[in-house]
Amino acid sequence: MDIPRIIQEQKQYFLSGETKPLSFRIHQLTKLKQAIQKYEHEILFALKKDLNKSEKDAYMTEIGVLLEEISFMIKHAKSWVKPERVKTPVTHFGSKSVIYKEPYGTVLIIAPWNYPFQLAISPLIGAIIAGNTAVIKPSELTPTVSKLLKRIVDETFPPTYITVVEGAVETSQALLKENFDYIFFTGSVPVGRIVMEAAAQNLTPVTLELGGKSPVIVDETANLDLAARRIVWGKFLNAGQTCIAPDYLFVHEKVKQPLLDKISDYIEKFYGKNPLENDDYTRIVSKRHFDRLVSFLSNGSVVIGGTYNEETLTIAPTILDHISWDDAVMEDEIFGPILPVLTFQQIDECIEAIRNRPKPLALYTFTANEAIQQRIIHETSFGGGAMNDTILHIATPYLPFGGVGNSGIGSYHGKKSFDTFTHHKSVLHQTTKFDLPVRYPDFKDGLKWIKRLMK
Numbered sequence: 001m002d003i004p005r006i007i008q009e010q011k012q013y014f015l016s017g018e019t020k021p022l023s024f025r026i027h028q029l030t031k032l033k034q035a036i037q038k039y040e041h042e043i044l045f046a047l048k049k050d051l052n053k054s055e056k057d058a059y060m061t062e063i064g065v066l067l068e069e070i071s072f073m074i075k076h077a078k079s080w081v082k083p084e085r086v087k088t089p090v091t092h093f094g095s096k097s098v099i100y101k102e103p104y105g106t107v108l109i110i111a112p113w114n115y116p117f118q119l120a121i122s123p124l125i126g127a128i129i130a131g132n133t134a135v136i137k138p139s140e141l142t143p144t145v146s147k148l149l150k151r152i153v154d155e156t157f158p159p160t161y162i163t164v165v166e167g168a169v170e171t172s173q174a175l176l177k178e179n180f181d182y183i184f185f186t187g188s189v190p191v192g193r194i195v196m197e198a199a200a201q202n203l204t205p206v207t208l209e210l211g212g213k214s215p216v217i218v219d220e221t222a223n224l225d226l227a228a229r230r231i232v233w234g235k236f237l238n239a240g241q242t243c244i245a246p247d248y249l250f251v252h253e254k255v256k257q258p259l260l261d262k263i264s265d266y267i268e269k270f271y272g273k274n275p276l277e278n279d280d281y282t283r284i285v286s287k288r289h290f291d292r293l294v295s296f297l298s299n300g301s302v303v304i305g306g307t308y309n310e311e312t313l314t315i316a317p318t319i320l321d322h323i324s325w326d327d328a329v330m331e332d333e334i335f336g337p338i339l340p341v342l343t344f345q346q347i348d349e350c351i352e353a354i355r356n357r358p359k360p361l362a363l364y365t366f367t368a369n370e371a372i373q374q375r376i377i378h379e380t381s382f383g384g385g386a387m388n389d390t391i392l393h394i395a396t397p398y399l400p401f402g403g404v405g406n407s408g409i410g411s412y413h414g415k416k417s418f419d420t421f422t423h424h425k426s427v428l429h430q431t432t433k434f435d436l437p438v439r440y441p442d443f444k445d446g447l448k449w450i451k452r453l454m455k
């Protein structure tokens with residue numbers, strides 16, 4: 001595959017100006033929506049094949065969210081693309097100030113395997129509505145989805161506008177050598193560093209959607225039944241392979257046992273007595289990830305689950321008790337169906353632990369205490385999160401989604417996706433009817449006047 005040529009041709013196409021009118025962008029999004037709808041069954045099948053995702057989860061998290069996002073863009077983009085008139089200070093008397101919304105040009109989207117369809121297409125929706133051309137590099141770990149993405153994109157768009165380049169690390173690195181106008185990367189923290197280093201060579205702006213250890217805190221005032229239900233759903237959805245899944249549980253020691261009892265009940269209710277025999281239970285993506293996760297099962301003590309099947313690459317929803325920060329499971333993002341439990345007596349212990357570690361992508365707090373909610377929001381830093389829920393903050397176009405510090409740079413969804421893929425070009429339109437002379441060197445008492453104006 002001639003990667004430099006693909007990019008060259010996209011750049012030429014972009015310069016033709018064809019992607020710029022709003023009507024073109026909306027038409028392309030409409031085509032994309034129709035293609036997703038047309039291929040719904042193939043998408044569900046590919047997700048079943050690569051990850052054993054259930055139809056319901058796959059539709060909800062990989063198809064439904066995209067259709068909604070496209071509808072939102074089509075409905076709102078008209079007001080976003082307009083040049084924005086802003087105020088002008090008195091020092092610039094006579095002029096007009098305008099922010100023009102300019103597409104960056106040709107963008108690179110690198111996607112991970114855990115929501116392999118959604119995380120390739122969701123940034124693409126932003127790139128399209130902002131008027132860019134795009135190259136998508138799907139994950140090689142979900143090959144059926146990768147092939148299908150290529151087929152859908154090839155059938156829907158000319159490659160000079162949008163194309164999929166399949167491949168593994170070498171392909172990704174070959175793409176990163178090119179001079180893109182924007183790079184949107186979703187994946188792990190170590191690869192995020194590689195992407196940013198490559199982008200630095202061309203001073204290409206980046207969005208990095210990374211991961212991290214996202215805590216869930218449950219205090220003694222929480223509604224334990226709801227907390228258990230929402231934690232079990234958020235943690236074991238996609239078998240824990242969700243960037244914003246609760247990574248570990250911080251529970252007030254007084255309510256630990258009743259919470260764990262309820263968690264156990266909900267695991268059984270949602271996945272059955274033997275989740276390994278549940279046909280709808282997502283599998284671990286690869287043997288390497290499976291082995292890494294199984295190695296954690298010897299940390300602390302297994303109080304729920306702990307079983308696994310090497311042939312189907314499944315691990316039952318598992319709770320690990322008697323865990324400390326020194327355990328291997330607490331080092332990096334777990335990214336699997338294993339929830340370690342830590343206890344606390346004072347909320348300050350949670351705040352301190354979170355502050356002492358890399359900033360998480362998400363943070364969830366279950367509490368009825370408003371003051372505690374405010375303390376968590378104002379005293380810890382995290383990408384985003386929810387009070388008394390898990391995951392759902394990602395699924396609204398009104399809340400920008402992204403990390404902070406180690407969990408990422410930049411954000412997207414809804415208008416924020418448009419802004420992410422748009423250069424905001426500021427232009428001052430100066431009058432030629434008169435020329436205020438105060439700035440010029442020959443203006444008498446210039447400094448005095450400048451001091452009066454600029455304070």
Ligand code: NAD
Nearest residue numbers: 111112113138139168169172173187188191209210211243
């Ligand atoms: P990954 O970083 O291994 O791979 C992501 C992409 O980068 C893939 O397309 C892969 O081919 C490519 N890649 C891998 N190694 C590379 C290298 N050395 N040079 C250039 N490209 C390379 O991530 P993953 O395992 O696919 O996904 C899991 C990670 O992604 C987790 O850390 C998870 O938290 C994170 N994630 C974040 C979000 C988010 O929205 N913030 C969403 C999903 C996943």
